[in-house]
Amino acid sequence: MHRPRAAEAEFAEELAVVRPELVARYTAELPGARAAVLTRLWRGLTHEPLPWVTGREADREGVTLRLRDGRRLHGPHSDPFATAAQVAVVRLDEVAHEDPARLMTDLGVPHGADFATELADSVASLALSRAGQPPRSQEWPTHDWQWEQRIVDGHPYHPNCRSRPGFSVAEQLAYGPEHRPVVRLGFVPVPADECLVTGAWPAQMRDGERLLLPVHPWQAEHVLKRHVAEGLDAHPLMSLRTLALRGGPHVKTALSARLTSSVRDISVYSISMSATLSEFAETLAERMGGLLHFTRTLGAVTADSPDLAAVLRESPQAYGDRVLPVAALATTELPESPAWLAEFARLALTVGLRLLELGVALEAHGQNLLVVLSESGAPLGLVYRDLADIRVSPARLARHGVPVPALSGRVVTDDVTTLRRKLFGSLVAGALAGTAGSAAALRGALQTAVRDLPRTPDLAALLEQPLPAKALTLMRLSPATPGDQWTELPNPLL
Structure with missing residues (x-):
């Protein structure tokens, strides 16, 4: 078996053991999952x-990429703001590719093999996620x-x-x-004098002189490799590592696994800054x-390790009965109305x-x-x-x-480019684009929205310059380069 397809088969084999009733649906979802991931890859x-891309040529039929080794990669025009799967196949010279993992393998670029493994996992996991969905309820959660x-x-x-x-x-x-x-979250007891604590840690998560740190069960098994005491039931949120406690706050746990681009641990630095940032936000x-x-940070604790830390935040529902992540708007009919x-x-x-x-500058993507x-x-x-x-810019x-x-x-900077990239890349190229679902819909919404906004230098940059966005594919192919890398997308307002 060609290695990129191995993940799909391995998922099917395990699914046949743990949830055999989903195997047929999982298999049926695989072509759509490949197209969804290939669309995202082709965008990048x-x-x-x-x-290793030395040129790009567009014509009526699509876009051709000239590669450094002389080969050519051809596919359809790419709407960088589209959220629906639009790319079913691309051609590397004369060979057609509908599997994104196999395409990345055959490109043979530096670090492409590891990225191909991630793409294969993304396809299989996406098919699994789609296979397990019940009919969508018409009632609002x-x-x-x-x-x-729902995401x-x-x-x-x-x-x-x-x-x-x-x-x-x-x-x-x-x-x-x-x-x-x-x-079921677990508890790890840690002596209070061995912890960095900011904010107020609740009494129900204390045991005498010890603090009880909520731990994700995956983290306990794979990273901490230790037994943890029974803790609390919680519902996982879209970030996977953050969960809603029943009738209580949200808890962000350390999850030392790579999801999309980042390992989801909790740095000691972020714990040390959490209370100051929360007070500043108010x-x-x-x-x-x-x-x-x-949302207020209620308390944060680390046992001097990014692998053993937790943050308690109030639920967004403290600010209304109908409060939903922007990413969830796509599951409603609201964005279909241009007005x-x-x-x-x-x-x-x-x-x-x-x-x-x-x-x-907020990191205002559809999750945050x-x-x-x-x-x-109405919003x-x-x-x-x-x-x-x-x-945060002290000068401003x-x-x-x-x-x-x-x-x-890292949160402190006066660099204008950094500040604008942070906001425009997350809000406009992220939350608003993802809600609009296409360049045309985003253009229409922005043209109406900016008419009455104060004409600041930041707005002028948004109106007149290419739109910054994180170079998500480049980042996965550049493991030795820390931090965010950026690209410029066509500005829908130009």
């Missing part, structure tokens, strides 16, 4: 600065975690949209939010006239640009950004969660008379 190949479990396909633009290396089929079914499980919310709320989409874009840009002018809806579905406001990846804050918080490290 056609729009990112890959060193009542719990926050129910919204998050089946993962990241709308990342080729590793469902890649979960290190997770067996049984573990994906047991822990993946799209499979709607209840996860002062920002006061300046936003009720349009933006931040609704324009109003949502106006709200999101108003908030994002106002904060950027003050000196704060949530929207508060009225009973009729009333926004909620933002997970402050660990925002960027000082210019507007905002007290500068005691922050250090």
Whole structure:
């Protein structure tokens, strides 16, 4: 068997043991999963600065990439903002490829073999996720975690949209939010004087002089490799490692596995900054006239290790009964209305640009950004969660008379390019584009939304320059290069 297809067969074999009734549906979903991942991969190949692509030529039939070794790769035109699978096949010279993992293997580029393994896993996991879906209920969810479990396909633009290396089929079914499980978190007791604690750690997670740290069962088995005490039942959210405790807050656990691009542990740095960032966010919310709320960090603990740490956050439902992640909007009919989409874009840009002018760039992608809806579905406001990846400009804050918080490290920067990339790449090329689903729909929404916005230098950059976006494929093919890498997408407003 050609190795890239091995993952699909291995998933089928394990599924036949743990959930035999899903095997037929899983097999039927594989072609669509390959097309979905190939569409995302082709987006990266056609729009990112890959060193082995020496030229790109567009014609009526599509796009041809000239490779450094003389070969040519041809496929259809790529809408960088499309969320539906549009690419069924591409041709490497005369050989047709409909399997993204096999294509990456045959390209033979540096680090392509490891990436091909991730792509194969993404295809198999995506087919598994789709196979396990019940008929969609027409009733709106009542719990926050129910919204998050409606998001089946993962990241709308990342080729590793469902890649979960290190997770067996049984573990994906047991822990993946799209499979709607209840996860039993464990507790690891750690002496309080050996922990870094910020905020208030609740009494129910203490045992005398010891703190009880919530631990994901996958982490306990595969990373900590130790028995953990029985803890609490929780519902996994779309980030997999963050879960909603029944009737309580959300808990972000350390999960030292690579999902899409990043290993999901919790750094000691982020724990040390969490309380300061949460307090700072509350002062920002006061300046936003009720349009933006931040979920408060209630407490954070690390046992001096990114593999053993946890963060407690309030639920976004503290700010309304209908609060859902922007990524979940695609599971509703709301974005089908151009007027609704324009109003949502106006709200999101108003908030994002106002904060950027003050000196704060949000990582406002569809997972971190949530929207508060009225009973009729109108967008009333926004909620933002997970402050660990925002960027804060002391110079801009000082210019507007905002007290500068005691922050250090990666969140602090006055670099204009970094600040704009952070916001525009996550909000416009991420949350808004993913909600719109195409360049045409995004263009229409933005053209209406920007008409009445204050003409700041940041807005001018958004209107007049290419749109920054993370180079997701390049990042997976550049394991020795730390941090984010970027590309420029055609600006839908130009």
